[in-house]
Amino acid sequence: MSVPSPRRTEPKLRLETVSYTYDHPAGAVPDFTLREISLALYPGELVAVIGQNGSGKTTLARLCNGLLRPTNGRVLIGGEETQTRSVAELAPRVGYVFQNPDHQLFAPTVAEDVAFGPRNLGLPAAEVERRVQAALTDLAITSLADQHPLLLGYGGRRLVALAGVLALGSPVLILDEPTSGLDQASGDRLFQVLHRRRERGDAAVLISHDFALVAAHASRVIVIAGGRLVAEGEPRRVLTDPALLARAGLAPTGLTRLAHLLEPLGVPADVLSVEEFAEAYERVYRRTRPTSAWEQA
Ligand SMILES: Nc1ncnc2c1ncn2[C@@H]1O[C@H](COP(=O)(O)OP(=O)(O)OP(=O)(O)O)[C@@H](O)[C@H]1O
Numbered sequence: 001m002s003v004p005s006p007r008r009t010e011p012k013l014r015l016e017t018v019s020y021t022y023d024h025p026a027g028a029v030p031d032f033t034l035r036e037i038s039l040a041l042y043p044g045e046l047v048a049v050i051g052q053n054g055s056g057k058t059t060l061a062r063l064c065n066g067l068l069r070p071t072n073g074r075v076l077i078g079g080e081e082t083q084t085r086s087v088a089e090l091a092p093r094v095g096y097v098f099q100n101p102d103h104q105l106f107a108p109t110v111a112e113d114v115a116f117g118p119r120n121l122g123l124p125a126a127e128v129e130r131r132v133q134a135a136l137t138d139l140a141i142t143s144l145a146d147q148h149p150l151l152l153g154y155g156g157r158r159l160v161a162l163a164g165v166l167a168l169g170s171p172v173l174i175l176d177e178p179t180s181g182l183d184q185a186s187g188d189r190l191f192q193v194l195h196r197r198r199e200r201g202d203a204a205v206l207i208s209h210d211f212a213l214v215a216a217h218a219s220r221v222i223v224i225a226g227g228r229l230v231a232e233g234e235p236r237r238v239l240t241d242p243a244l245l246a247r248a249g250l251a252p253t254g255l256t257r258l259a260h261l262l263e264p265l266g267v268p269a270d271v272l273s274v275e276e277f278a279e280a281y282e283r284v285y286r287r288t289r290p291t292s293a294w295e296q297a
């Protein structure tokens with residue numbers, strides 16, 4: 001794909017040895033939810049964060065957009081520390097799609113809801129309208145414009161929440177399980193938008209339990225376990241390494257298990273998609289299958 005290769009210059013987002021505790025009673029030893037996380041997000045990247053339930057992914061997301069402030073360490077957006085900025089000031093720089101869409105929907109119509117963010121940026125009415133229409137069109141929900149967001153089904157509410165964040169036009173997007181409740185076509189549309197934005201240098205963090213989704217879209221994967229960053233690398237290396245995943249309490253996909261089982265036959269153990277597996281298996285099959293009677297004839 002034509003996404004720019006990360007320019008190893010100024011990251012869009014940087015975490016420097018960030019630790020966080022929700023509960024820090026005076027005098028007590030803090031029980032850190034995140035421990036000394038360092039990472040940088042460069043233009044054009046889509047970094048996936050994977051980890052068990054409760055490992056700290058959403059906490060990490062909230063630190064990235066300033067909803068939470070680090071107990072120790074620093075979070076920098078475009079080189080500037082989040083500590084010095086309010087959440088409202090950070091919103092145009094880091095768009096955040098909540099894990100639960102109901103935490104971000106409140107207006108009486110879908111169009112109003114999506115307009116809220118860009119209007120708050122102080123944009124002219126025509127530009128607000130343009131962004132609302134573009135976001136609704138990108139996610140194929142223009143027909144929902146006049147509906148009440150909270151009366152929609154879960155997938156619909158999720159799309160409205162996504163549209164609201166897309167309309168902000170932030171150069172960094174944090175997406176916490178964005179495809180849960182979405183059908184395949186809606187998920188594909190979302191990733192088409194993300195792809196276009198990455199081509200212009202925007203970056204995104206994708207939190208997801210869906211390894212196939214991560215494999216298809218991420219340029220890099222970060223593994224969190226017990227609040228620590230325990231591994232980082234290309235999707236092919238991370239997602240197809242059962243021992244690495246096991247260290248984070250994660251299991252490889254059925255596809256990876258099958259590929260490892262068939263490796264002695266010549267199937268590469270690091271196939272990342274069903275298509276790759278099918279091609280590799282077909283090659284093995286054609287080489288090893290017994291020739292049928294009709295082929296001999
Ligand atoms: N508001 C809060 N107050 C206190 N503890 C919290 C709070 N939110 C989360 N935690 C705790 O912090 C830890 C990490 O939670 P977090 O929601 O970041 O995990 P997660 O990786 O996003 O999990 P999931 O995959 O289930 O979404 C958990 O032990 C959780 O119970």
Ligand SMILES: [Mg+2]
Pocket residue numbers: 057058059099176
């Ligand atoms: Mg979470």
